[in-house]
Amino acid sequence: MDIRAMRYFVAIVDHGSLTRAAEVVCVAQPALSQQLAALEEEFGVPLVHRGAKGVRPTEAGKTLYRHIRNILRQVEIAGADVRVAGSEISGNVAIGLPTTAAAAFGMPLMRAVRQRYPQVRLQLFESMSGYISELLNQNRLDFAILFRDTASRAVEPEPLASEPLYLIGTPPGRTTRSATIALKALDGIPLVLPSGSQGLREVVERSFAKAGIALNVVADLDSLPFLLAAAREGLACTVLPASSLGESPGAEGDGAGDGDGDGKGDAEGGIGRRLILPELRRTLSLCWPRALPRSNAAEAVAEILREIVAVRIAQGGSLAPPPSPAAPAGR
Structure with missing residues (x-):
């Protein structure tokens, strides 16, 4: 052959x-x-x-x-x-980006790569993290940004940052306006979430089980627009990071995009958002397929992504340094 x-x-x-x-x-x-x-x-x-x-x-x-x-x-x-040994970095670099990561990092990455490495051709795959994981496991990507912090036989994660999760939408019967909500208060409330193959779903399931409360998922929606639409129309709440609402750097602090401290953001047409306490956190990692060698071009693009994430952390907002290895995952 x-x-x-x-x-x-x-x-x-x-x-x-x-x-x-x-x-x-x-x-x-x-x-x-x-x-x-x-x-x-x-x-x-x-x-x-x-x-x-x-x-x-x-x-x-x-x-x-x-x-x-x-x-x-x-x-x-x-x-x-x-071909590029001793010359300008070039070649194809295929990257997988979940929808929320694509919104936050896609365009800054493209701009920086075009400026620094004009001979590098980016291939960006935007989808839910479950599909991105499949492409990564099939070695069809040089690397991916995924919300996971555990290694596997096929994937080696490199934690970059973490961010807290919010309840998006208004729980049934809740009339008080607050920037926070207790995890225990989510016992049994109707939720729409990404399917079980998504990293965010794993964090939610693990946290609810640890707290001993019922997780009532009324629909599995592997679509960020559908998750937000369901919350906006009051069909059910969802759990997402603030970055899913188009949060700008520095917007976090009072839990509200409009700055009045009532927990109601303005980035998505006034969808209420409340920081869940104790905090649920998900880890943003740069994930490498173990079976593939890392090309010079892929390493160069990955370094740009690290810089972009570091800048976001320095500016404030929802991203923070990744938890230490000893910290419990998802917390």
Whole structure:
């Protein structure tokens, strides 16, 4: 199996069609079919299911696909590093950003990279953290910003900052206006939250369980606009950091974006927000896939992100230095 055969197989799986894959890699379909047959003969197992609607990988094919993606990515990184050795940093850098992180850091990152490293081509993937984690585990990203502080066999996190979580919306029956709310007061109230694969959901579940209170999730919404809309319309409350409301640096302190101390922000049309006490915190980490070498370009872009986060911490707002290793996660 050579590099060309690897690229052919990736194209077949990515496009789910021999015809489309042949067009993409600029080879005749019969030749592509022969390459696929040769691979199956080499490994002694079927690599794809063939059907009227195209092809899809078998379990063996999925395993081979993962390994090939890793190999091709390492070949790309090696080539980029060799070409730029002793010269200007260049190459592609693929980064995953959850929606809230993209809003806070996306544009500052793009500006700084364009200014310092004009030969670096950024690929930014914005989505909920669960999907970003999948891309990271598949080694399709150079690194990602994720809200997690625990390592795994596939991912090595580098904590950058932490931020407190707020109750967004007004709990049923609550008439007093306050900048804070006790965690115990959230016992059983209707909540909309990201699904269980998201880092924020894990923090909330862990904190509610530790406090011995009921978590009443009425809908799983992997969409920041939907979470905010549900809170705005009074359908249910949600739990988010202040940065999700478009908080500007220095806005934190009284728990209110409008500065009157009543816990009601103005950045999202007056959605009430209350700091949960004792504090629930989530950790913002730069996450590296262990299976991939770090290219010079990726390291350079990561350093810019570290600088941007450090500036945000210095300016105030919701970001703070990450907790020490001894501090309990999510607190």
